[in-house]
Amino acid sequence: MSTIQPIVGASLSSEALDMVVAAITSGEFQPGERLSEAELARRLGISRGPLREALGRLEGRLVTRTPRIGVRVIELSKRNIEDLFYTREALEGMGARLACERISSQEVARLRDLLNTDRSQPEVQAGEAYAPRSTDDDFHLSIVKAAHCEQIERLLMDQIYYQLRIHRRKSSTLPGRARAALIEHENIVIALEARDPDQAEKAMRTHLRNARLSAMAAVTE
Structure with a gap:
């Protein structure tokens, strides 16, 4: 439709x-x-x-x-996409670190609810794809907002999120990526719940590094 x-x-x-x-x-x-x-x-x-x-x-x-x-x-070259992911990793890594210091209990609970909802999606359970259904349901954007840093949010929303959304669903359909991404999201939430900034940044960067590799593989295909 x-x-x-x-x-x-x-x-x-x-x-x-x-x-x-x-x-x-x-x-x-x-x-x-x-x-x-x-x-x-x-x-x-x-x-x-x-x-x-x-x-x-x-x-x-x-x-x-x-x-x-x-x-x-818009058409993005493979280099453009890769550079967007490098920028995203830096910004969201810092966003996850800040979120550990600034996130509210309600925001942590909201992330856990989002993760549980994502886990119940049929396409995620089948390992077919893992992509947000709407902006409000976006796991990453929820963490960025929980960092309460207008500059990071504006930089990500102004261009990076728009352009990478074209490729997110395609890369999430690569074999094994959906289940791996769900586990990586779980690791990020655990670090946020523990208020561990080092682990939160590390988990976010690891997740986005793997997402970049998947995106590059999808572009090559």
């Missing part, structure tokens, strides 16, 4: 942005594919003004605009 559905709501631009992001990151639109503004506006049931505003907010993140050609889904 297509992610693009008619919009019913007050904030047309924001809803259009969410739907376009979901469509791109789910693979409905492929890297390098041209996006027809007229067709997208028709499918969303809105005028082209709010859609252009949404696409403008995604320029440099998930789409590129070329004069006389139009808008295309």
Whole structure:
């Protein structure tokens, strides 16, 4: 089923942005594919003004605009993807360390609930894939928010998370990766529950290092 559905709501631009992001990151639109503004506006049931505003907010993140050609889904080289993962490992490693000092008991409980929910997903249990269903259910973003560091959150959200979401689901489907990622998430939560900053940073960096290797293997395939 297509992610693009008619919009019913007050904030047309924001809803259009969410739907376009979901469509791109789910693979409905492929890297390098041209996006027809007229067709997208028709499918969303809105005028082209709010859609252009949404696409403008995604320029440099998930789409590129070329004069006389139009808008295309961003294409990342293997080197681009690898560098994004190196940057993510540094930022999220520090985020996990800070979270040990600043996370609330409620936030720790929320992470444990997310992990238990992830563990119950049929595709995770079958070892087929492990990817977040929505931003609110994103394990990594929850830890970044628990670090209560606006600079780290902004750097990750502004570009890195947008661009890597294109590749997260594909790399999570490699044999054995889903179950391994779940165990790695468990190790991160254990370190956070113990308020052990060294172990939390180490567990996060190990997890993202393995995620990078999986992503590189998926790109090569």
